[in-house]
Amino acid sequence: MKAASRQKLDQRAFLEQVHECRDNGYLLSSKKIGSGAFSKVYLAYATQERMRHNCKLASDLRGKCHTMVQLYETFANSRRTYLVLELAAHGNLLEHINAMSAHYHCPGLEEEEARRLLWQLVSAVAHCHNLGIVHRDLKCENILLDDRGCLKLSDFGFANWSGLKNSLLSTFCGSVAYTAPEILMSKKYNGKQADLWSLGVTLYAMVTGKLPFKECQPHRMLYLMCRGPTFRPGLSPECQDLIRGLLQLHPRARLGLQQVATHHWMLPAAHALFCTTLCAIPEKTEKPQLRTSLHNVEPNADSDPPRSLLQLWRPQLQGTSCESASGPAPEPPGACPRQGADSAGLELWSTETAGRTVGRSRHPLLLCSIRSVPGHYPVS
Template sequence: MKAASRQKLDQRAFLEQVHECRDNGYLLSSKKIGSGAFSKVYLAYATQERMRHNCKLASDLRGKCHTMVAIKIVSTAEAPAEFCKFLPREISSLNATYKHLNVVQLYETFANSRRTYLVLELAAHGNLLEHINAMSAHHHCPGLEEEEARRLLWQLVSAVAHCHNLGIVHRDLKCENILLDDRGCLKLSDFGFANWSGLKNSLLSTFCGSVAYTAPEILMSKKYNGKQADLWSLGVTLYAMVTGKLPFKECQPHRMLYLMRRGPTFQPGLSPECQDLIRGLLQLHPRARLGLQQVATHHWMLPAAHALFCTTLCAIPEKTEKPQLRTSLHNVEPNADSDPPRSLLQLWRPQLQGTSCESASGPAPEPPGACPRQGADSAGLELWSTETAGRTVGRSRHPLLLCSIRSVPGHYPVS
């Protein structure tokens, strides 16, 4: 009886949500693409009438050639106050990061006394965790190929740099919160634990995020720098991409810290440059971790920079372009709502005097000794044994010829 009664309540609540979405210009489908303790995400369709009244929605969907969106429904009436305090931060963070190609777009919100609705960009190809497992099974080899991991990491660094430049720290970077659209373009999502770090040296104290991706200073209940904590999570994500498993996985925090002090181990075949980049991010001391600019200029990342540079050159219009067209383009007034999402990765700022930006990280740490790993791996990631690599490769110093680069394209988790 209890199960049947609960089912009737769920059906009634869903019908209410369908009517509320329809009243706001969206057709809610029954396909659920994500769920959490107090929220669910459904596939939905924007009506033509709604698109006429929402320039932000219309301009983005026009380029995608469909009207599909994802609607996250948060049951604010059922959620505790502690949960609800993060919702305004999530909305303000998504509004601030709007128009970056590698951050999921928030089109609009509407609410009543019981629920809050977030209309989000649809990323139809699932999350990064699913992509890693699918590619591992397809190639009969753990993790992604380094070329694919490099392409995705470039986009992720672009998204995180955009957030950090705006003073926003994500605090829940993990494979499940990184989505892929139908063009293979990466989308950073789920800003439920995001916060603003206005002051340069401001410290946070809230324990949040997933333990497997959490920085050691947070596990030790210390106040922490949100940007440096995101860098640790970035290193864990890269390790998961190239190995098909997580570097540290334990239920008990003290055991997790023990594994962190020993450092990550690597399977044979992983390039020394990639190992070096991971070690540079998984430094126990927060200030010793590579910064985003150092990640972007790391020797392992150079092929991605070269590929994007070539793509950017190909996109430059020919000099034979008609003068009338250039004039008309310059006369167009910028519109904050109608411009399509863009990605501006400005991690390089060489001086005009001709000096070049360089990777300024210190020498690489000595690799930890080989040792058996204990504890279970993440349930979602495939289980693969790892071995210690030989010597690390020092982080490269090289001149950069780019002032800025535009990144190119390539289910929803909830708080």
């Protein structure tokens, strides 16, 4: 009886949401593609009338040219807040890792693919940090892939502005599997250094198909963190070195974004980007034009490009010495063979009971995230 009553209430609430979306120019689909502690995510269509009143929305649906996840519109009433978001057609990184692991019967992504994605992720995090913004919830479920396979960082619900260089935060937030040890110990922490730990966990998940520390209890997690990560056979020493450099218990001992970008394991990605840029430049281009082109490898009309990373690897390519925690230069991509593993280890478990995911469909489908109460953002 209670289940039936609950179902009727859910149906009534959904019909209300359908009417509220329609009144604001969106057709809400019945397909729920994700849910979390604060919201539910549905597929939705933008009506022609809505697109006539939202030029940016109409332009993006005709042909995407930006490199960041878009929030197109918000509207609210006394009970709900609606967020109209861009649809990432290829889902999230967690889904991608699991799909590739199952397809090749080997856990994790190829190192070359992981390197390409990590370069984009580091660029995104560097852009945020340059603006004084810390994410505080970096994880595979919050990293989306568009229809070209390009990475986009999403879900800034726990983000915080950390303007002062040595300012410390105190809010316990994020997912336990990706959370830095200083946060688990309820210490005040540097948000940028906490993001670096989460970056290391994400890289580990990409190349191994699992999480380095899998425990629900914080004290057990801390015990595993003290022991350090273990690696599957066949993973290159350079990749292991980079992961260890990020998963340092002491926050100040972790590799910074500059050191990550110039790490030996990352250099093939920087070299590929450099060669791609050169191929796109006319032969008689002068040096000032070359510099301008390098700073616009990934044009972004919404915000300034993450300049720091482009400055990071250019000295390394020119032979200038750069600080790195790695050893000798790595072998070419693919030199370290992948070895098989038991099928039981293929699935990378989600850190949420129902992680926020995205569907696979064509435009003009959008994501409509519905919060039951007005969003609350932490202040520290």
